[in-house]
Amino acid sequence: MGGDVETNRTEAPAPGASRAIVVGGGVIGAACAHYLASAGWSVEVVEQGEFGRGCSHGNCGLIVPSHVLPLPEPGMMRSALKAVFQKNAPLAVKPRLDPAMWMWFFRFALRCNRRAMLEAGRARQALLASSRKLWNELVENERLECEWEERGLLYVYRSTEAMNAFARADQLLREEFNIAAERWDADELAEREPALKPGLAGGWYYREEAQLRPDRLLASWRRRLTERGVVIHEHAKMDGFVHEGGKAEAIVTDRGEFPGHAFVIATGALTPRLAKHLGRRMPIQPGKGYSITMPHPPRRPAMPLIFPETRVAVTPMQTGYRLGSTMEFAGYDATLRRDRLAMLKAGAEPFLIEPWRDPVEEEWFGWRPMTFDGVPIIDRSPRLENVLVAAGHNMEGVAMAPATGKLVAEMLTGKPPHLPPSPYRLTRFGRFA
Numbered sequence: 001m002g003g004d005v006e007t008n009r010t011e012a013p014a015p016g017a018s019r020a021i022v023v024g025g026g027v028i029g030a031a032c033a034h035y036l037a038s039a040g041w042s043v044e045v046v047e048q049g050e051f052g053r054g055c056s057h058g059n060c061g062l063i064v065p066s067h068v069l070p071l072p073e074p075g076m077m078r079s080a081l082k083a084v085f086q087k088n089a090p091l092a093v094k095p096r097l098d099p100a101m102w103m104w105f106f107r108f109a110l111r112c113n114r115r116a117m118l119e120a121g122r123a124r125q126a127l128l129a130s131s132r133k134l135w136n137e138l139v140e141n142e143r144l145e146c147e148w149e150e151r152g153l154l155y156v157y158r159s160t161e162a163m164n165a166f167a168r169a170d171q172l173l174r175e176e177f178n179i180a181a182e183r184w185d186a187d188e189l190a191e192r193e194p195a196l197k198p199g200l201a202g203g204w205y206y207r208e209e210a211q212l213r214p215d216r217l218l219a220s221w222r223r224r225l226t227e228r229g230v231v232i233h234e235h236a237k238m239d240g241f242v243h244e245g246g247k248a249e250a251i252v253t254d255r256g257e258f259p260g261h262a263f264v265i266a267t268g269a270l271t272p273r274l275a276k277h278l279g280r281r282m283p284i285q286p287g288k289g290y291s292i293t294m295p296h297p298p299r300r301p302a303m304p305l306i307f308p309e310t311r312v313a314v315t316p317m318q319t320g321y322r323l324g325s326t327m328e329f330a331g332y333d334a335t336l337r338r339d340r341l342a343m344l345k346a347g348a349e350p351f352l353i354e355p356w357r358d359p360v361e362e363e364w365f366g367w368r369p370m371t372f373d374g375v376p377i378i379d380r381s382p383r384l385e386n387v388l389v390a391a392g393h394n395m396e397g398v399a400m401a402p403a404t405g406k407l408v409a410e411m412l413t414g415k416p417p418h419l420p421p422s423p424y425r426l427t428r429f430g431r432f433a
């Protein structure tokens with residue numbers, strides 16, 4: 001079975017009980033299922049693999065309300081072009097004959113200016129700020145066992161030049177977004193984070209940031225969803241709709257059809273593969289990143305760290321220690337590249353006294369769902385009015401998940417949205433995305 005099916009079938013969910021089918025068992029699908037179930041809907045999640053094993057599994061788990069600036073920013077295109085020719089750059093682009101990828105980069109290049117960056121920043125801030133509050137509610141009310149901690153986030157610099165250059169970003173974030181970092185000089189840095197090597201230039205600290213362990217989050221959220229009556233179907237790959245008169249009646253999967261009143265497509269980086277069923281191209285590229293998880297080194301960092309000069313993030317979790325990051329545009333390449341994994345250790349080594357510890361528990365990669373403007377898609381399919389897409393959360397899907405799920409539920413139940421939905425519409429891409 002597969003593809004779209006035009007039908008006159010009468011089999012449909014019982015009237016009165018609104019049933020939603022959420023396709024995709026990542027953090028976005030989980031959040032949509034949660035808020036729809038909270039609104040009284042009967043919800044089923046359909047996942048082609050195992051729940052929580054996509055990009056939401058091994059990411060760095062940082063809840064980052066300060067990450068309002070998108071990847072496309074002034075000067076970024078120069079770095080991206082350099083990356084095509086440079087070996088071992090944290091940002092890598094594999095030159096390939098892939099018109100969709102080059103069109104994506106063309107549109108990305110057009111967004112690398114201050115006006116577009118600020119516009120995207122406001123759209124992102126709305127989701128990040130709302131989600132930051134909702135995360136607190138969720139962790140507490142749902143008793144999510146996810147190693148939640150509120151210890152802020154520290155950017156660490158070894159060069160004084162790079163440290164000082166961040167002052168411009170700090171000023172922009174203060175003036176445009178009311179987000180302020182604390183500047184720690186070398187002495188304060190050494191005092192507050194003894195896991196760091198001596199002799200570093202300093203750091204910028206964001207107090208509001210939090211962290212969680214993503215695999216534990218998804219496992220715990222799954223239990224809570226199931227307790228609320230949400231049914232999770234695994235190993236069922238969606239490939240089309242049964243539809244009539246501009247409305248979907250069921251999704252078609254390789255395990256049969258799943259009927260519903262409304263459908264949420266939360267399929268992350270794989271969403272472009274469903275484009276023909278959704279009625280337009282989905283300008284999402286997989287941005288491949290890696291992580292390594294291991295036990296704590298004896299000198300465990302006191303807080304999550306980012307080293308912008310090597311683009312490596314460190315998440316000291318309660319039950320483990322994770323190095324993560326790098327960004328590779330190589331299509332849906334599923335190889336676990338040793339050279340990219342090695343870059344994580346090499347990128348942490350100049351900063352930490354004990355940058356890693358054996359034995360490695362997991363080496364992992366994930367495809368981040370990257371839109372060229374850095375803003376997620378939360379909108380109805382132009383083809384089927386009861387189908388909503390919630391995808392393209394870039395590098396912040398965990399940090400943006402609760403507000404996305406809440407907005408999706410509001411859009412489907414007809415409640416006033418808690419934040420303006422217009423920045424996330426598909427129409428912003430025009431016809432040629």
Ligand SMILES: Cc1cc2nc3c(=O)[nH]c(=O)nc-3n(C[C@H](O)[C@H](O)[C@H](O)COP(=O)(O)OP(=O)(O)OC[C@H]3O[C@@H](n4cnc5c(N)ncnc54)[C@H](O)[C@@H]3O)c2cc1C
Nearest residue numbers: 024026028048054055056060062238268289396397398399
């Ligand atoms: C190294 C790394 C570090 C990161 N760190 C952070 C961080 O610190 N903080 C943060 O907020 N974000 C971070 N991210 C980004 C974050 O992981 C993603 O934005 C987020 O996981 C996307 O969630 P999702 O639910 O959209 O996608 P996914 O988790 O990939 O879920 C989509 C699911 O849909 C399923 N699916 C796809 N197609 C079909 C189909 N046809 N039928 C049925 N099921 C289907 C897939 O199998 C998958 O399980 C990081 C990412 C990486 C790679």
